[in-house]
Amino acid sequence: xxxxxxxxxxxxxxxxxxxxxxxxxxxxxxxxxxxxxxxxxxxxxxxxxxxxxxxxxxxxxxxxxxxxxxxxxxxxxxxxxxxxxxxxxxxxxxxxxxxxxxxxxxxxxxxxxxxxxxxxxxxxxxxxxxxxxxxxxxxxxxxxxxxxxxxxxxxxxxxxxxxxxxxxxxxxxxxxxxxxxxxxxxxxxxxxxxxxxxxxxxxxxxxxxxxxxxxxxxxxxxxxxxxxxxxxxxxxxxxxxxxxxxxxxxxxxxxxxxxxxxxxxxxxxxxxxxxxxxxxxxxxxxxxxxxxxxxxxxxxxxxxxxxxxxxxxxxxxxxxxxxxxxxxxxxxxxxxxxxxxxxxxxxxxx
Numbered sequence: 312x313x314x315x316x317x318x319x320x321x322x323x324x325x326x327x328x329x330x331x332x333x334x335x336x337x338x339x340x341x342x343x344x345x346x347x348x349x350x351x352x353x354x355x356x357x358x359x360x361x362x363x364x365x366x367x368x369x370x371x372x373x374x375x376x377x378x379x380x381x382x383x384x385x386x387x388x389x390x391x392x393x394x395x396x397x398x399x400x401x402x403x404x405x406x407x408x409x410x411x412x413x414x415x416x417x418x419x420x421x422x423x424x425x426x427x428x429x430x431x432x433x434x435x436x437x438x439x440x441x442x443x444x445x446x447x448x449x450x451x452x453x454x455x456x457x458x459x460x461x462x463x464x465x466x467x468x469x470x471x472x473x474x475x476x477x478x479x480x481x482x483x484x485x486x487x488x489x490x491x492x493x494x495x496x497x498x499x500x501x502x503x504x505x506x507x508x509x510x511x512x513x514x515x516x517x518x519x520x521x522x523x524x525x526x527x528x529x530x531x532x533x534x535x536x537x538x539x540x541x542x543x544x545x546x547x548x549x550x551x552x553x554x555x556x557x558x559x560x561x562x563x564x565x566x567x568x569x570x571x572x573x574x575x576x577x578x579x580x581x582x583x584x585x586x587x588x589x590x591x592x593x594x595x596x597x598x599x600x601x602x603x604x605x606x607x608x609x610x611x612x613x614x615x616x617x618x619x620x621x622x623x624x625x626x627x628x629x630x631x632x633x634x635x636x637x638x639x640x641x642x643x644x645x646x647x648x649x650x651x652x653x654x655x656x657x658x659x660x661x
Contacts, residue, residue, distance in 0.1 A: 314338060314339065314482065314483075316339050316340055316341065317340045317341070317387075317389065317483065318340065318341045318343070318386065318387035318389070319335055319340055319341070319342055319343070319387060319389040319390065319391060319483070320342075320343040320344075320345060320377075320383045320384055320387055320389070320390045320391070321335070321342060321343070321344045321345065321390075321391045321393055322345050322380075322383070322390055322391065322392050322393060322394060322402060322406070323345070323346070323392065323393035323394040323402075324344050324345065324346030324348075324351055324352070324355065324361060324364075324376065325364050325393065325394075325456075325594075326364035326365055326456035326457065326460075327393050327419060327454075327456045328344065328391070328393030328394075328419075329344065329361045329364055329365055329368075329370070329456070329460070330365065330456035330457075330459040330460045331391055331393060331419060331450075331459070331484075332344045332370075332374050332391075333368075333370060333371055333374070333459070333460055334459065334484055334486065334489045335373070335391075335483065335484065336370075336371035336372070336373030336374045337371060337373075337462075337486060338483070338484070338486055339373070340373065340483070341373065341375075342373050342374045342375070343374075343375055343376075343377050343382075343383045343387070344374050344375070344376050344377065345376075345377045345378070345380055345383040346376065346377075346378065347378065348378070349378050351363070351376075352376035352377065352378045353376075354376075355370060355374065355375075355376035356375065356376045359371075359372070364456075365456065365457065365460050368460045368461075380405055380406065380409050381409040384406065384409055384410050384411075384414075385411070388412055388413065388414055388415055388445065389414070389415045389417065389480075389483070390406070390414050390415070390416055390417065391417045391418075391419060391450075392416055392417065392418040392419065392420065392435070393419050393420065394420065395420065395422070395595040395597065396420055396421075396422030396423070396424060396431060396597060396600060396601075397595070397600065399418075399420065399431060399434055399435070399438075400434060400438055403434075403435065403438040403439055404438070406439075406443075407438075407439060407440065407443060410443060413442065413443055413444065413445035414439075414443060414444065414445055415445050415446040415447075415448065415476060415479070415480070416435055416439070416444060416446070416447050416448070417448045417449075417450055417469075417480055418431050418432065418435060418447070418448075418449055418450070419449075419450045419451070420597070421451060421501075421504040421505050421507075421508060421597055421601075422505050422508070422597045422600060422601050422604075423502075423505045423506075423600075423601050423604035423605065423608070424600075424604060425600055425603040425604040425607065426604075426607070428604055428607055428608055428611065430498070430501040430502070430505070431449075431501060431505075432447055432449055432497060432501060435447055446471060446473050446476035447471060447472070447473075447476075448469055448470070448471040448476050448477050448480045449469065449470045449471065449497055449500050449501055449504075450467055450468075450469050450480065450484070450491075451467060451468060451470075451500050451501070451503070451504035451555075451556045451560070452465075452466060452467030452468050452504075452555040452556050452559060452560060453465075453466070453467075453555060453559040453560045453562065453563035453564070454466075454467050454563070455563065455567060455569040455570070456569075457569050458569070459489065462488045463488065464488050464490070465488065465489050465490070466490045466491075466492065466555055466559070467484075467489070467490075467491055467492070467555060468491070468492045468493065468494045468500060468554065468555045468556050469481050469484075469491055469492070469493055469494070470493070470494045470495060470496060470497040470500040470501075471497060472497060474493060474495055477493050477495075478493060481493055492555065494551060494554065494555075494556070496547055496548045496551045498542065498545055498546050498547040499542050499547030499548050499549075499551030499552060499556065499557070500551060500556045502538065502541065502542040502545060502547055503538060503542065503547075503551060503552055503556040503557040503560060504556050504560055505597075505601050505604075505605075506534075506537070506538045506541065506542075506601065506605055506619075507534075507538070507557075507560045507561045507564050507565070508564065508572045508596075508597050508598030508601050509534070509572075509598050509601055509602050509605055509618070509619055509622060510530060510531065510534030510535075510537075510538070510561055510564075510565055510618065511561075511564040511565045511570050511572035511573045511576065511598060512572045512573070512575060512576040512579070512596075512598040512599070512602065512622060513530050513534065513576060513618055513621075513622050514527050514530050514531065514534075514565035514566070514573055514576060515570075515572065515573040515574060515575060515576020515577035515578075515579070515580060516576040516577070516579050516580040516622075516625070516632055516636070517530060517580065517636065518573070518576075518577050518580060519576065519577040519578065519579060519580015519581040519582075519632075520580045520581075520632065520633060520636065522636070526636075527565065527566070530565070530618065531558075531561050531562065531565050533617075533618060534561060534565075534618055535552060535557065535558055535561055537614075537615075537616045537617070537618055537619060538552055538557065538561075539552045539557075540614050540615065540616070541605065541608060541609060541612060541614045541616060544612040544614050545608070545612065571592060571594055571595070571596050571597075572596055572597065572598040574592065575588050575589070575592055575596045575598070575599070576598075578591065578592075579625065579632060580632055582632075585599070585626055599626060602619060602622050602623050602626055602627075603623065603626075603627065605619045606619055606620065606623040617639055618639065621635040621636070621638065621639050622635075
């Protein structure tokens with residue numbers, strides 16, 4: 312397809328930010344990849360590698376590394392925000408101070424902020440002045456950075472309150488191996504992308520306990536029911552959770568060794584303590600913070616989320632891993648279709 316060359320800055324030089332920078336460079340755009348570590352940026356510019364996050368991957372020539380945020384943002388209006396949820400507010404403050412024109416912000420992280428219970432798009436809208444935030448777009452879906460960097464076929468979705476902006480970002484990223492769909496349900500896209508990390512942690516735990524595929528299938532299926540219940544209570548379209556940012560993201564995150572959340576859960580299932588797991592991982596495990604936020608959201612919206620509650624007990628209340636799984640299996644009996652009927656009744660009454 313014919314496309315106009317554009318400038319874009321990827322803020323965050325981790326695995327996902329680097330992989331998305333590669334997609335943009337493959338599409339012929341000028342890509343500025345910002346990171347706060349001088350040695351990492353020097354490696355990117357000198358050796359065309361980012362070995363810590365994407366070993367054995369050669370970066371395209373269209374990517375230039377920056378350690379100066381001011382320089383990275385100069386004379387462009389599109390940024391891809393690819394930093395962990397806990398770092399977003401600090402990075403936004405720095406962006407606000409140095410940016411000289413309104414920005415289209417594409418956030419690609421997956422999480423919910425504990426205590427404030429804000430989705431990432433809400434955090435961005437709260438922390439960026441209206442004069443600096445031109446448009447806000449979410450990019451999410453089943454996508455391991457390791458596979459995107461190898462140019463393996465991948466599909467994602469973009470969402471925004473302004474669907475013209477979403478279509479602009481769709482055009483920016485889409486190519487022969489990276490297919491991008493649009494979805495107007497920004498709440499559902501963000502909730503699905505964030506909460507699947509909780510189910511992936513639980514899935515890793517069952518694997519660590521040696522429970523096998525039956526248990527994993529149960530967790531994915533009932534985890535999707537939990538996500539749909541909460542998302543619907545928050546105003547999402549329940550159909551979104553049958554798409555890329557729902558069941559699609561669940562499948563890829565709950566079944567792959569590429570998933571940090573699955574790996575962390577697997578170590579917990581094998582008996583390691585949370586602090587030990589996070590230290591050994593060496594990278595952010597978004598599902599831990601998101602579990603706390605989802606537990607709080609379930610209470611706020613009075614939504615039944617047994618898997619989330621059990622995982623919260625393991626992570627933050629010292630509950631035994633195996634005992635928590637056994638308690639899930641011994642809950643009161645109910646109909647599998649109960650959730651679907653309740654959601655349909657609620658939507659009909661609106």
